[in-house]
Amino acid sequence: MDRKQCCVKLSVQPSRGLMDEKFIVLVQNALPGSQLTIRALHQCEDGHSWEAFGHYTADTTGTIDVSEDPSIRGTYSGVEQMGLLWSLRPIPGSKPGLRMRKKNIQTPMEVTISVYQGHQTEGFADLVPLSGVVVERWYMAPGVRRIPVTEGGLTATLFLPSGPGPFPGLLDLWGGGGQLVEYRAALLASHGFASMAIDYLTSKFTMETGKMVDNQYFETAYRVLQQHPQVCGSKIAMIGLSFGTSMTLKMAIYSEVIKLSAAVCISGSHVQPVEGSVEEIMGFFQKNAGKTRFNEKNEAIWRDLLLPIPTDPSLKADVGRLQCPLLLVVGEDDQNWPAQESALDIKEMMARAGNSHLLTVLSYPNAGHLIEPPYTPHARSSTFKTVEIQEKVMCLWGGQTVEHSRAQEDAWKKILVFLRENLYGGRNPTSFSHL
């Protein structure tokens, strides 16, 4: 082996970062002009291996800086500082339809980043790298406290930031798959928000009684959060993705108890029977299940279930009555929900009602349904089971990886700004066109 290549140095800074933090990957001391491959490898909790790689050429000083130099080809190309993370994909031979989601957020995601001689595309397991480092990616900052919540029959987890508080609060809702999904709430707490992730579809109550929760369930969650001594009761927001959007809008507009300072709705719709319970809203979607389409890969497309956007006001949450700022995040290639069409209709309704100064829409071409915190892999489709359908289906979420990853990065940044300005800042509610 060439002596000089022995001394190739790889470093990643920071070596322990938050999931949404950028890192700098640097290769030094390589032979100038040499061809190298930088590769990331991660084994997720369910045992599957994911990898990403880029092909680089060392410059005249023998250096590669991933934040400045282009990858010629690989799972990503061009100058992509975080490409090694967002372009991760299951290694060849893996089961189809995988999606990476961390369950235990008290431990970090560990990624091994290595540099190899030459431009390699496969068989990494049989190659000896020139250098390798291990990087930790955390959903929780040090000092953030994780508190399971069962009060009032809730199935929820509260994440409190470090410090005395009081902190603004956040209710965090996911979609039709149910479960208690904690990672976004943990990350938001790491940014200073007391965040409560809520399981409202597969809660202990539902699993034991077979019944869906009612509206009071969300109001209980709100009350528990509001009454917490370290939460600023007058600064509570709600964030929902997919079906979580339906619940968020419902509570923001119609609840007598819940008074939100802001709402974030990602990849969702306002189309729902206005007087409906959770069960009835679910039922409404199920009724239209016949509109499911399948693409050539037999992946299910559910976006038509709510189309066309109804004109009947009893079938749409009355966004004209909203009194808090609303941030809508839309992937224009969303194949699961008609988020874009809904956003347009919401805009019209609010313009007519005179409260459109409250609305901000972030719309991303070629982004799909699952707009999540950044620097995690994009799943264009994956196996999915809603609480209504008992068997797993290959669900098409949509999105093209590069644009989807950019959308996640941009949307997350803007979500944090929106939440900070509405929950920390003392401003009057207004739209955030500067976003």
Place this chain on the structure above:
Amino acid sequence: MFLLSRKTIMFRAHMSVTRIWQLIEKRMMSCISVHGKLPGLQRAVGEVRRKSSFRQSPLLTATPVRALIDEQISIKGRFLSQNYPVTVCAQMHSEEGDLWEAFAHYTTNASGSINLTSDHSVGGSYVGCEPMGLFWALEPALGSREGLSLRKRNVETPYMVNISLLEGHTSPSEGQRTELAAVTTERWYMVPGVRRIEIRQNNIVGTLFLPPGPGPFPAMLDLWGEGGGLFEYRSALFASRGFASLSVAYMGHKDLPGPPHIMSVGDSYFKSAFQLLQDHCQVDADRIGVIGLSFGVVLTFRIATRSGFKPSCLICINGAVGSPLLDEDGKIKMSESDQKYWELDDRGYVSFKNVSLPDNLPPESKQKVENITCPLMCIVGEDDLCAASTENADLIEEALRSAGKSHQFTRLSYPGAGHLIEPPYTPCARASLWRAKPEKLFALWGGHPAPHAAAQEDAWKRILEFMETHLRR
């Protein structure tokens, strides 16, 4: 610029090679009392809380929130009132359970923000623009035991440092303090993937740190001072920067032969240590350097000139070319040097500096530094009260010049820095407990907090660059 009783301008250590005439001596209380006399500053103690500070919740952030000891952390406060006095405070507990604190006074800008990377502290544990001041200016809390120093034993866990934002210009010891926000940071000596391996073979007592990855790696042999024991933290950091590193204990360790205050091992011991690195399958046998601090410097020179090994580079921090303690085989011949060269201050703290003045060293103990065959970096704290570092560096420089080896010599000289030039952003102990029996003795290290901190920061960077140049290229 406000007036203090001493000259106040502090320069950063990158100007160290130029003579610096004015130093600031940072004493917490004098800063605060001077400040109290200046007009226009509000004292927070006893002040009625203004309602406006409640309208919004302040936010304090630190990035990265998990950092290596030698990485800078950027601390910002937002959503505060405009042009408002605040205090940023750092607190942590040492492994021994002592509370260490630092604090600084800032004023928010017109947007209600502070940013420690660019703003200036106007009082407290440090003044001026010091992004890492909260870490290097840490001191034992009032009421602590005397002579404490912060030296991490367990390098596999981080220091947890709590940073808080307090209302007004106050200090941790003052009773009335309103905490506005806080953030917890972790400071690590090891990156993920570094392997820590206890070495108890070939009679060696040490710890080996290997970087993550397949290797082979360039390596360092890491030697500390006469205080004894086994200090791993510098080696852990070297491994985190891609160098295999072996710290060895040579006295004051339960696994070593002989009484703790005597060095019962000699030259052959260090040869074994060097050999262990050479023989290790993940170490590049031709790229091994040696670093020594204090008494470790003499040992470094012995290895470089007498062992038969050829290190690739040497780094010597605040040491001497010889020692009255060593016999021909490199073992310690008496328990403590002749005390005639000891100097006691008015507290009874001892400066060992004169022991190692070249004129006071037994001629036969001086190592033949002109025989070294590799690059040498000599690091000197000009306020070193424990070793005659400057005088010995002069001697070394002259010896190498006479031998036509000046091109191998690099000197870094830091005004205001003391004896223990260690990895950056850690506090400087001007004195600490040297031994507890037969009676307590405190040793003087020298060094003033701000220039010593600047020296540590600059020296560490230069040390790593020196290692990169001579061990990796």
